[in-house]
Amino acid sequence: MAEIKVHGIKASTCSQRAFATLNEKGLDFQLVPVDIQNAEHKKQPYLSLNPFGQIPVLEDGDLKIFESRAITQYIAYAYADKGNPLVVQDQKEMAIVSVWMQVEAQHFDPPASRIGWELVYKPMFGQQTDNAAVEENEAKLAKVLDIYEARLTESKYLGGDCFTLADLHHLPVVKVLMGTPSSKLFESRSHVKAWCDDIQARPSWQKVIST
Amino acid sequence: MAEIKVHGIKASTCSQRAFATLNEKGLDFQLVPVDIQNAEHKKQPYLSLNPFGQIPVLEDGDLKIFESRAITQYIAYAYADKGNPLVVQDQKEMAIVSVWMQVEAQHFDPPASRIGWELVYKPMFGQQTDNAAVEENEAKLAKVLDIYEARLTESKYLGGDCFTLADLHHLPVVKVLMGTPSSKLFESRSHVKAWCDDIQARPSWQKVIST
Numbered sequence: 001m002a003e004i005k006v007h008g009i010k011a012s013t014c015s016q017r018a019f020a021t022l023n024e025k026g027l028d029f030q031l032v033p034v035d036i037q038n039a040e041h042k043k044q045p046y047l048s049l050n051p052f053g054q055i056p057v058l059e060d061g062d063l064k065i066f067e068s069r070a071i072t073q074y075i076a077y078a079y080a081d082k083g084n085p086l087v088v089q090d091q092k093e094m095a096i097v098s099v100w101m102q103v104e105a106q107h108f109d110p111p112a113s114r115i116g117w118e119l120v121y122k123p124m125f126g127q128q129t130d131n132a133a134v135e136e137n138e139a140k141l142a143k144v145l146d147i148y149e150a151r152l153t154e155s156k157y158l159g160g161d162c163f164t165l166a167d168l169h170h171l172p173v174v175k176v177l178m179g180t181p182s183s184k185l186f187e188s189r190s191h192v193k194a195w196c197d198d199i200q201a202r203p204s205w206q207k208v209i210s211t
Numbered sequence: 212m213a214e215i216k217v218h219g220i221k222a223s224t225c226s227q228r229a230f231a232t233l234n235e236k237g238l239d240f241q242l243v244p245v246d247i248q249n250a251e252h253k254k255q256p257y258l259s260l261n262p263f264g265q266i267p268v269l270e271d272g273d274l275k276i277f278e279s280r281a282i283t284q285y286i287a288y289a290y291a292d293k294g295n296p297l298v299v300q301d302q303k304e305m306a307i308v309s310v311w312m313q314v315e316a317q318h319f320d321p322p323a324s325r326i327g328w329e330l331v332y333k334p335m336f337g338q339q340t341d342n343a344a345v346e347e348n349e350a351k352l353a354k355v356l357d358i359y360e361a362r363l364t365e366s367k368y369l370g371g372d373c374f375t376l377a378d379l380h381h382l383p384v385v386k387v388l389m390g391t392p393s394s395k396l397f398e399s400r401s402h403v404k405a406w407c408d409d410i411q412a413r414p415s416w417q418k419v420i421s422t
Contacts, residue, residue, distance in 0.1 A: 074302065091285065092289075094288075098276075098284055099277060
């Protein structure tokens with residue numbers, strides 16, 4: 001049995017960040033399904049793994065950590081000798097990667113995840129989409145993607161010439177939005193579109209969405 | 212003249228994250244004031260430093276980076292041999308620090324900064340405080356601080372036994388809220404209060420708020 005465990009669910013965007021990173025490293029792991037329909041993640045013993053009651057949690061031997069972006073960084077550094085690098089050695093080059101990791105978390109994810117919530121998850125749960133919220137967040141996301149378009153004319157990936165965590169962290173929410181009318185925001189920007197196509201085609205990601 | 216430059220302003224919480232980190236490392240730097248009242252940060256040439264039009268930007272030789280939390284990490288790693296560590300060497304211990312850095316950015320900062328905006332900055336700009344937003348975000352912040360209180364019974368600092376970036380990143384917004392009625396949320400939790408007192412007393416931070 002694999003020593004690395006991910007407590008999460010296959011369809012969770014945050015869990016998928018962990019899965020994609022483990023796949024990039026070629027690491028075996030065991031998915032420990034969390035029964036979110038019965039709110040297992042909001043009760044003990046799960047809360048002792050993550051007091052915020054969210055998925056995923058990574059277990060690697062005696063280490064137990066939460067927050068998907070902390071999990072991906074741990075995997076990238078702890079398994080530096082396996083699979084694809086995902087981070088870079090040079091400190092100045094890594095600083096640029098780190099900037100774009102922050103951009104994903106602070107600028108891209110809030111409007112993009114809100115659109116996904118309104119257009120995909122609310123209908124799934126029988127709730128009404130708030131169209132004004134979609135419009136407001138599409139306008140915010142468009143401004144972010146204008147900056148991505150300019151950035152991606154300078155380098156193939158957000159952090160530089162290599163695929164890194166700065167790109168990988170976008171994958172799950174990009175995938176959600178690709179199934180909605182908001183995909184136009186990506187498809188109408190040629191460098192953003194090429195980047196989305198490239199990162200979504202990675203075997204690590206194809207494995208996440210096909211299993 | 213110092214080689215390291217910070218484009219920002221003294222009173223900006225994000226700029227203060229960079230200042231505190233540079234002070235922890237005992238590094239000289241030059242503050243390049245940004246005329247935000249005349250929206251200098253929303254125009255060229257500033258936008259070529261940060262396309263998102265926000266402060267601060269760090270310049271270190273040929274490196275120019277934005278996003279305060281990327282700036283602090285760069286300083287901590289690039290100047291590992293100077294001043295206080297702020298990060299830890301052991302990968303599993305660093306993973307825990309990284310978790311709490313994500314917690315600050317994802318869970319603490321959104322409600323805490325919103326309260327600061329409503330209670331401090333809006334009145335400063337002649338705008339009306341939205342009391343319902345204050346109440347809603349105080350409830351969110353209280354839940355986060357309950358988790359901090361439990362965490363700080365286990366270890367002196369959020370990331371473990373040593374002061375790290377996971378603590379430092381909180382300082383500017385903690386300082387803002389300490390001057391508002393929302394300070395009660397911190398003062399009513401004994402371990403959170405002791406932690407706030409401890410981190411605010413650091414010479415690096417005292418230097419930020421006294422200059």
